[in-house]
Amino acid sequence: MNESRTEHAATVTIPEPGAFRFAENLSYLSRSSNECMYQIRQNTVRKALACDQETAVVEVSEDEYQHIAIRFLGNSPPSARMRAYAEAYVRDWLDLNTDISSFYELAENDELLRDVVPRFYGLRVIGIPDLFEAVCWGIIGQQINLAFAYTLKRRFVEAFGQAVPYEGDSYWLFPSPETTAGLSVQDLAPLQMSGRKSEYLIHVATLIAEGRLTKEMLLASSGCKQAEQLLTAIRGIGPWTANYVLMRCLRFADAFPIDDVGLHNAIKLLLHQEAKPTKAALQRLARRWQGWEAYATFYLWRTLY
DNA sequence: TCCCAGGCCTCGG
DNA sequence: CCGAGGCATGGG
Numbered sequence: 001m002n003e004s005r006t007e008h009a010a011t012v013t014i015p016e017p018g019a020f021r022f023a024e025n026l027s028y029l030s031r032s033s034n035e036c037m038y039q040i041r042q043n044t045v046r047k048a049l050a051c052d053q054e055t056a057v058v059e060v061s062e063d064e065y066q067h068i069a070i071r072f073l074g075n076s077p078p079s080a081r082m083r084a085y086a087e088a089y090v091r092d093w094l095d096l097n098t099d100i101s102s103f104y105e106l107a108e109n110d111e112l113l114r115d116v117v118p119r120f121y122g123l124r125v126i127g128i129p130d131l132f133e134a135v136c137w138g139i140i141g142q143q144i145n146l147a148f149a150y151t152l153k154r155r156f157v158e159a160f161g162q163a164v165p166y167e168g169d170s171y172w173l174f175p176s177p178e179t180t181a182g183l184s185v186q187d188l189a190p191l192q193m194s195g196r197k198s199e200y201l202i203h204v205a206t207l208i209a210e211g212r213l214t215k216e217m218l219l220a221s222s223g224c225k226q227a228e229q230l231l232t233a234i235r236g237i238g239p240w241t242a243n244y245v246l247m248r249c250l251r252f253a254d255a256f257p258i259d260d261v262g263l264h265n266a267i268k269l270l271l272h273q274e275a276k277p278t279k280a281a282l283q284r285l286a287r288r289w290q291g292w293e294a295y296a297t298f299y300l301w302r303t304l305y
Numbered sequence: 306t307c308c309c310a311g312g313c314c315t316c317g318g
Numbered sequence: 319c320c321g322a323g324g325c326a327t328g329g330g
Binding site for chain 1: 309311313
């Protein structure tokens with residue numbers, strides 16, 4: 001064995017659930033070369049994590065026994081807290097705790113999913129475990145093309161986030177709500193962020209920094225609809241952003257961004273139609289996805305890359 | 306130049 | 319409740 005210099009038993013392994021393929025998920029993670037929150041290299045993904053004041057860079061890969069391996073890079077061994085945090089983070093990120101077999105069963109009888117699901121077998125809804133990051137990504141992505149959204153996110157992260165260095169590269173931690181709450185619209189203008197979006201970001205940062213919006217609060221809702229109402233009451237968060245966040249961060253399987261233009265385009269292309277589906281057509285399609293709207297949406301999005 | 310992007314808010318009917 | 323207009327900018 002050719003061991004590297006990190007000798008502090010700093011690997012956590014997680015058995016993969018059924019209907020999971022690491023490569024398929026890595027393929028989704030690779031969709032933008034402009035992504036700044038992690039780096040793909042060969043068959044692994046590297047990312048900075050922070051737990052309390054402690055930071056780490058981890059490399060997530062798949063070992064030969066169908067386990068996910070989280071290896072801590074760097075010379076200082078992670079604390080027990082950090083190890084536990086990293087495992088929970090990766091479980092959430094890659095959705096390792098969800099049994100999706102009933103989604104796959106449902107897909108077999110669906111005119112759209114019947115063909116799509118086998119193409120991307122083992123793909124999970126990739127999460128954005130941090131609430132502030134998820135809301136920001138939603139707001140940033142409103143109304144602009146995805147390429148520009150990635151650019152805006154990168155500028156925001158590199159201007160106000162924290163770099164964790166490893167082997168000459170910077171692994172970025174997302175800007176904190178506290179830092180963002182202290183910014184002004186003028187601070188964000190040089191990033192080419194619109195004034196309106198800057199207001200939204202700063203406002204939601206303030207809510208989260210003050211503890212007036214938390215994941216616990218949303219998870220304690222009676223259901224997806226009530227959680228959606230909590231979110232859409234916030235300026236800058238409409239139905240699309242709310243459902244996007246509920247899907248990617250809170251992991252409501254029935255979250256459904258029905259207004260999403262990407263979803264509309266995916267359906268149009270798959271059905272070889274001239275026009276995008278009407279709202280009524282979308283509702284009709286989604287009736288069969290009940291309880292799994294988020295997964296259905298994510299798989300349909302996947303067809304676009 | 307024009308239109309579309311992983312929308313949302315405001316305002317007038 | 320519903321539709322139109324404005325927002326800012328990049329990319330095809």
